Amino acid sequence: MTPIIVMAFMITRRVGATYTSKEKDSSVNSNAIVKESLTAIKTVTAYGGQRKELTKYEQYLVQGKQAGIKKGLYTGFCQAFINIVLYASFALIFCSRKVPVLKNFNLVIPSGKITAIIGGSGCGNNENEQDLIKALHNIKITLGLTVVVIAHRLSTIQQADNIVCMEHGRGIVEQGRHEELMAHDGLYKQFYMTQQNPIVSVVTKEEELTTTTININENNDGAMEQPTDVQRISPANDNSKVAMFLIEILKLNRSEWFYMCLGCAASLIYGAITPAFALIFSELYALFIEQDYQKQEVQARNYAIIIFFIGVLGGICQMSFTSSFAKSGEELMAKLRLMSFKAILRQEIGWFDRKENNIFTLVNNLYADINALKSLNGMNIGIFFNAIGAIVTAFVIAFRIHWQLTLIILCFAPVIILTSIFLQGQQFSTNIGNKNKVKTKTTSHAEKGNKVGKSKEQEQAVSLLCHR
Known part of the structure; x- marks a missing residue:
């Protein structure tokens, strides 16, 4: 099985590199169209060339969108194949006959x-x-x-x-x-x-573990109740405005709601597979204490069949949510870029003379900001539902097996959550600082670029007068 898995990894990497290169080429070509149009915006507006520029820009957007969708489809297929092969390997190990x-x-x-x-x-x-x-x-x-x-x-x-x-x-x-x-x-x-x-020794160790955990929890009650300054670090955003913005984005992508719902359902099921597989694997370990070897063989074979079908289900879910979110994300990104470029071309000439509306800033916002919005209905949603499925299934299994120990472990959950929020706040502050530095550099480059753009526009105007 190892050569098959290695070959699948190589194919996945090759396919990803190929379609990533195609996406970059289409992005470069579309950005070139935007720069060319904005550099000669007065000429484009004077001769009514907005529709022609939009048509050329849309062609490259379609090429990039198709490359991104194919990349997600082939990547999901290869990952699903690897997932099925891995689970089939586990099934063959436990389903194989006895060795000498x-x-x-x-x-x-x-x-x-x-x-x-x-x-x-x-x-x-x-x-x-x-x-x-x-x-x-x-x-x-x-x-x-x-x-x-x-x-x-x-x-x-x-x-x-x-x-x-x-x-x-x-x-x-x-x-x-x-x-x-x-x-x-x-x-x-x-x-x-x-x-x-x-089993007697296991129960004894479990009781010792429970007693030890209770003592630790009692000693750390004071530490868990200490207030933190996490909210002071977190950014002050208007939650209602953010919610309305997300709703508008989802409405804009209503034609791909089927793919989004399919991806969310597949992510939820795929998240539940990991704790379910862990439960079955623990049951396989329990077979080693079975004294009746015929019963042991039958149960091992049954568990092997269950593991194989879990792998097949996981592969189908992985391929479904990868390809579905790739489809919805690429469609949303193409729509937003086309709408943004169309809105830019509709502006009056004086709007482009403002310092904040220089060519380099507009091109950067058209590519980077909209590319960041791709994750709103892309893989981030899949990761969120994947985590929900895993957490809910793990809690159900944990409370079913030993609810007392589960409650003790949950006492440490607030500490873990607050620590993660604190680290995310620090990372957010660092990203804001880096973004401000990039904006400062972009503004300085934009001032130089405006001079070059104006000179190029004057050359085009002179050449038109000479032809007349």
Whole structure:
């Protein structure tokens, strides 16, 4: 499976690079049209060339939009294929037949009368354990050899003629048959009961963990109630205006609502897949303590089938929300750029003489600001619904399994949330400072560009007069 996954990654990277290059080419061409039109805006307005400039600009926008949609479609397909292959690999591991048992041991059969088997007898499932016991019995009876086993799983040596229990620093502490050692409350019985009843030790550790967590929570109550200055760092925005702006953006993209709803539903389901897979994987680990190896094999096969179909569902959801949000995002970006350029061309000539409406600022706003709006109904919405699906499913599973421990863990959620808000506030402040620096540089370059633009416009006017 590894070569297939590597090949899929290479194809994804190649496809992404190809269509990203096409998007950049279309953006460069469309920006060139905008610069050319705004540089000679007086000539364009005088001869009524706005419609012609809009037609040329729209052609390059359509090319960039198609490249972005194809990029999202092919990328989603490759990611879905990788997702299905990964889950299918897990399914094949648990659904495959048993492997030879004795390959995990260093089996030495010399010409003498003693056979030494040294290795991890605890590896594998209970079926492998039964095969190992049969193999040891056949070696002893058929070949007439003395078998010495250094065992990790004590159930493999219950039929041994002599069991020697050794402890570090003390040497041999117990010796005898299985029944004799179990009659005494010694080290062998303690180890054997621990391996036969692992659930008891797990419950004990869980109770210790719960008690420890409660003590930590009690000690940190004061720290959690301390006030923070996060709201002072956060920007003061009018929430109603932001909400109205988002509603207007969604109304503008109403023709792609089907793709947006499809992407949101797929993201929600894909987010629920990860905790569901974790639950099934934990159930697979619980199969190792199953004593009935036939029941263990049937359950492992059933879980493997479930894992495979989870991978198929995850691949379909991943391809759906990637391609859907790529479609809606590219359509919105193309509409906004065309509407913005059309609104710029409708302005009177005096509007372009203002300092804040220079060519470089208009071109930069037309590309960068509208490109930032692409995420409003793009992958950011998918990430949001993905997180909601994962959180809700994880809470349902956690409260179903152990609601007391879940409530204790939730006590630390406010600290995590406040810390993330604080870090986002710092990052926002840094981005605002960088943006102000960029605006200062853009203004200085724009003043120089205005002089060049005016000289070029004068040259075009002189050339028109000469032709007349």
